[in-house]
Amino acid sequence: MKISPVVAQLRTWCPTFAQRVAGALQFDLARDSALLPMPAAYVVMTEDDPGENQVQNRTRQRIGDEFDVVVALATGDERGQSAADPLHDIRAELLRALVGWQPMAGYDPISYEGGSLVLIDRSRVLFRFGFRAEWTLGGGDVPETFAEVELAGLPPLAGVDIDLDAIDPMADPNLSNPGPDGRIETVLRVELDQGPP
Structure with missing residues (x-):
């Protein structure tokens, strides 16, 4: 102070x-x-x-x-x-x-x-x-610690890519191994809106 x-x-x-x-x-x-x-x-x-x-x-x-x-x-x-x-x-x-x-x-x-x-x-x-x-x-609007300065220097998050290897919901885990099996069943691409420039 x-x-x-x-x-x-x-x-x-x-x-x-x-x-x-x-x-x-x-x-x-x-x-x-x-x-x-x-x-x-x-x-x-x-x-x-x-x-x-x-x-x-x-x-x-x-x-x-x-x-x-x-x-x-x-x-x-x-x-x-x-x-x-x-x-x-x-x-x-x-x-x-x-x-x-x-x-x-x-x-x-x-x-x-x-x-x-x-x-x-x-x-x-x-x-x-x-x-x-x-x-x-820490935790304010202005970076006060090294970690906050580092995070403030990162580019904005533009989106997320998700590759999903799903476990078979019908498989009985008591009888066999239900997965994951290494195959990608679903691919998700989420783009985040950055707002007006």
Whole structure:
């Protein structure tokens, strides 16, 4: 999942941050450099969680893309008491902005996965809120796997030829072998209409 749409959604729907929302692939990089003025939020991709393949003859697999919104708040005490109430309000803003929102075409709406404390010191509190959006690999209109790309490259099915070696319906299988005997009794040619050019 792309994180840019999530960043834009938070900038629009979370007024507490006053547009101070950024994305990162690893939060350690955002934590230690290029810090935004607080309060701020950082959207960080955390996990790509694939489920088991659901079918045997092709690929159909549910994948959960997980991300955190790490909130940075200024605090005046090492216990973080002054940040506890604002975190409650910020969580409400994040839930209104993200839960139930579809981040990209093909994704299910985002769900909330919980939160936890990341860091606390004399100057700031970092708290992470986890979110997840699922999508399905395979079976869509656009090829997503190698097998689907291969199948998409085949020419359209123009028709089917059938050579039938019939078993004698009157033969008693208890008395003799009813066939097939290797002789082609019927030939079928089926042409499929490809529709208008």
